[in-house]
Amino acid sequence: MQPSDSLREQMIAQYDAMSAQLQQAARYVLEHPQDVALVSMREVARHAAVQPATMTRLAKFLGLPGYDELRAQYAAALREGGDGFAAKVQKRVDEGSERGVSDIASHMLQGLSVQLEKLCEPDSLRRLEAAADRLKSARKVYVLGLRSSHAVAWHFHYVMTLLGERSVHLDGPGGTGGDALIRATSEDVLLVISIKPYAAGALELAQLAKAQGVGIVSITDSEVSPLVALSEQVVLCPTESDSFFHTLTPALAVSEVLCNLLAEFDRPKTLEALQQADEHLLHLNTYATAIPRRR
């Protein structure tokens, strides 16, 4: 799938010696080898969010005469890969008969994959859309998820924070998480994430919020979840998995979809907000592309 190996390895080895733009280009090439073979350089550059010239420069950096040679190598690799496809599948099947450790993993992952596909059913999509609409109309969105659901709640809140300042995460040290609801009104919405077993604390807070007139939108796992009775909108997601634990992956996926639907609602505003966040984080040196020097 990758070209003659030497090229791929060379790219990885010399990655650190590349400039930022070159790295961005190289990274895309590494992660989308088929594209290099199948689409034009300018298009690859567009996908990689890089100037066309950078692709040429990458090729030269790797010691090739030009981009065409780079493409040729990837094309050759793809030819082989395509031919050997049958063999590859066969290999996979053979390995599958071992029933080993990686079988467990593969089983789980495929199960999760199927569950995500099930979320594409019309009913789920309707619920997602309705939930997004409801969240959209809120002045503030309070986000609540305790115990295992904390991960989803926090992630939703984090993304919403990048988008603006409408989100409030109901969590805090010493059990003070619910305090932020003090000034919540009927113009606001509470997004609750809770799956079985339902954390009592989350249900209590949700009920309290509802009593204050706050609209409730929930992500939960069943039509008979206690949250359904409280909520204006419910998105259901499966949690069963071939493992000891319930899975949160579908719930997280749902959360990400909601975030994106909200972002899509006003693209210009979203883009502006994201750019603003980018600049802010850049000034703070929040991010790094290499291992920072010890200080």
Place this chain on the structure above:
Amino acid sequence: MQPSDSLREQMIAQYDAMSAQLQQAARYVLEHPQDVALVSMREVARHAAVQPATMTRLAKFLGLPGYDELRAQYAAALREGGDGFAAKVQKRVDEGSERGVSDIASHMLQGLSVQLEKLCEPDSLRRLEAAADRLKSARKVYVLGLRSSHAVAWHFHYVMTLLGERSVHLDGPGGTGGDALIRATSEDVLLVISIKPYAAGALELAQLAKAQGVGIVSITDSEVSPLVALSEQVVLCPTESDSFFHTLTPALAVSEVLCNLLAEFDRPKTLEALQQADEHLLHLNTYATAIPRRR
């Protein structure tokens, strides 16, 4: 290896209805499907000993708008072959042309589903297994994930907590998260989750830990992620999605798989630990199955 089947069959079926030149072109296309995808029309024409215009005419004869569409079909077919079975769905995703609200959602979900399937490839499974092995052998597992990766880190830690007391979450108020590493030794392992853009803080802490002799296992998004250089084991997961944001869903899935592999390692102990946790939480009235009465 051949395009959507219908095209290949159509060519064979209508072969007799073609003119001599068209037949010559069609014959070459049928016998060299890869060339159609990988080289220009003129070159294909030259190899087929046919006028360039004939290739265009062949495409139109098959009811396609132009030769580009023909090439696109063959390129898509080659992608499938090269990329594996998951790519079939990807094609559906790529073809998504309408952008209704629920189309966006279903698009995203299908994309995520495909990514999870890709994690089932042998290489990924090997990495997962190796990472699980390394974590298994650790005395303590420190878990680190900042910013967006916090969700994954926390979830991993949460599940590990249910399983025993080997896990330490490197997070805390006032930037004290790293303090727990004070007593970390070479018997311990640090699990770092970080995806692009990489939080500088996470890299710093990981580097510090490594300097202390702590083994590093990481979940990250690329072969050229700065974490790779530090880590004994790396699990790669995709983060691209048809949305404004990077997706964490595959990373979370990887984390859940790791948890489960660790749990599977010693089933009796796992079951006992889970039962113990159940009892504990029951006594604390942590969970509820119905809306609790207001107090």
Place this chain on the structure above:
DNA sequence: AGATATTTGCAACAAATAAATCATTAAAAT
């Protein structure tokens, strides 16, 4: 802090591409 080198974005270029147009040739039908 200033000087130097490197990196990056932009625009222009020539070459090549796919498609459209027209002229010529071969085949079919009257």
Place this chain on the structure above:
DNA sequence: ATTTTAATGATTTATTTGTTGCAAATATCT
């Protein structure tokens, strides 16, 4: 045998391609 039709080849045109040169921006070093 002549007209009509379809097929083929040559030519032209508007894009698109990969590359290069140059100026602005950025980083690096003294």
